[in-house]
Amino acid sequence: MNNLDVRGMACPLPVVQVKRALEAAQGAELRVLLDDGAPRENVKRFAQGRGYRVQEEQLEGGFAFTITGPGTPTAREAAPAAAVAAGPTVMLIGSDRMGDGPEDLGRLLMKNFIMTLLDLSELPDRIFFVNTGVLLAVEGSEVVETLNELGNRGVEVLSCGICLDFFKKKESLAAGGVTNMFTIAETMLNARLVLRP
Structure with missing residues (x-):
């Protein structure tokens, strides 16, 4: 051993x-x-x-x-390049705001963007929250309910553990789970599409 x-x-x-x-x-x-x-x-x-x-x-x-146990190879190791093109659709949200304008407007735009996802016929497979984006998934966020509903519809909602620790919000996580940078990087490399609002 x-x-x-x-x-x-x-x-x-x-x-x-x-x-x-x-x-x-x-x-x-x-x-x-x-x-x-x-x-x-x-x-x-x-x-x-x-x-x-x-x-x-x-x-x-x-x-x-x-x-x-034997383990299984990752999608990237096991599949040819053509199969990677059929990988997940990933959304990376790195801020609690959208755009570079006034903060209040940016927060309103991000809230509306996330809430609008519920009305779309095609959803991302995973949403990763990093940096101040993790603040959208904690208690007190106006989009927690929406994120939990997205989770109920099969979207994996994951927040960066280092980021939650940095903001001292790990105990306040109210939507989805905690992930790490290795998983984020590997998932993005194997993704069919990576979106950043």
Whole structure:
């Protein structure tokens, strides 16, 4: 069994280190020591998303994962370039405002844009919120209800964990889930289309 300690590492390093270790392990078991919170959630989602089994053990001051199984290649690794063109439609929202004009107008435009998505016949597969965009997915945002409805319609709504921590809003997340920069970058590279309002 191979061992890896990613405690104390900032996002997205725990996921990146686990990815490298799994590739090097070539099917051997991997035991990972990691912190609770975003590292635990992100590594678990990453491993399970690739077909690995994750056995979790709580330790004093953190967690240990035993990761086993063959794993499956990512869409980019497994499919020819033509198949990548059939990937997801991704929307990246990097601000709580739209455009470069007055702040109040920008916030109104972004609110109206997100609410308008419910009236469209074609929706994005995933919406990533980064930077001040995460403020749209927390308690008190005027579009939380809309984002939850988009989630009910199959849109994956995900906010950057580092950004939520920066604004001290992780506990206030009211729509969707938390993600990391590795997942955002990988999804965008495999996307059929990336949109930025």
